[in-house]
Amino acid sequence: MTALCHRHKFVYFPIPENASSSIKRVMYQLETDRVWDQKDRNLLGVNIHAIYPTLTDYVWERYFDTYTSLVIVREPISRFLAAYGNRVIHAKISQMNDSIALKVKRARLSPTPDLDEFIAKFKRYKRLSNEIDFHTLPQSHFVGKFWGGINYRLPISHVTQVPGIIKEQTGVEIELPHTQSDGPKFSADQLSSQQTKILQKVYRDDYKMFADFFN
Numbered sequence: 001m002t003a004l005c006h007r008h009k010f011v012y013f014p015i016p017e018n019a020s021s022s023i024k025r026v027m028y029q030l031e032t033d034r035v036w037d038q039k040d041r042n043l044l045g046v047n048i049h050a051i052y053p054t055l056t057d058y059v060w061e062r063y064f065d066t067y068t069s070l071v072i073v074r075e076p077i078s079r080f081l082a083a084y085g086n087r088v089i090h091a092k093i094s095q096m097n098d099s100i101a102l103k104v105k106r107a108r109l110s111p112t113p114d115l116d117e118f119i120a121k122f123k124r125y126k127r128l129s130n131e132i133d134f135h136t137l138p139q140s141h142f143v144g145k146f147w148g149g150i151n152y153r154l155p156i157s158h159v160t161q162v163p164g165i166i167k168e169q170t171g172v173e174i175e176l177p178h179t180q181s182d183g184p185k186f187s188a189d190q191l192s193s194q195q196t197k198i199l200q201k202v203y204r205d206d207y208k209m210f211a212d213f214f215n
Helices: 020-032 038-044 057-061 076-090 098-106 115-120 122-128 130-136 139-143 156-170 193-202 204-209
Strands: 003-005 010-012 068-073 152-155
Touching (some): 003 020, 010 020, 020 156, 076 193, 098 122, 115 193, 139 204, 152 156
Parallel strands (some): 068 152
Antiparallel strands (some): 003 010
16 A cells, blocks of 8 residues: 655555545656546556555565655544445445355345444454455554654644645645545444444554544
């Protein structure tokens, strides 16, 4: 997932559901001077996430001390709810292919679970779908190892600061693109106290790591 811009010595650490599509487009423009649009997607035959695939620690660690680094983080339960609305309800990833659909059916799970069922059977859904697992992994899974060394650690509420950071560090003026996050929206206020406790336990490492940002 690491997005490296060697041209301007900038590295971005994407986390699913944390504006990663938008910031990856920024990184693409920073490296190529081209604004990512449908023409680029058609020309390259891939989406923006394929441009910046997962890199091994060895690949990016050689640049860590000399490149400016950025990560966007999100309140853990809010991120979980965003992933549920976008990936489970809107994208219907439990129905994306016959293999996953068959696994869900055999497990006697709903392919479109309501929020109560999804939380109650969360571990089972994660085991059946790599997509669900990936988009709901704790944020500490992606950046916990090097969290303390990242130069800019922004909560998603401050994502509008990214163009200013880019300008300050590289001299390049870039507008932050808005990529729509599809799917219904859910609030932590909709959760019962028991559901909140379940998710706080799942994301306890995130709450510890983000103590300066979120309670």
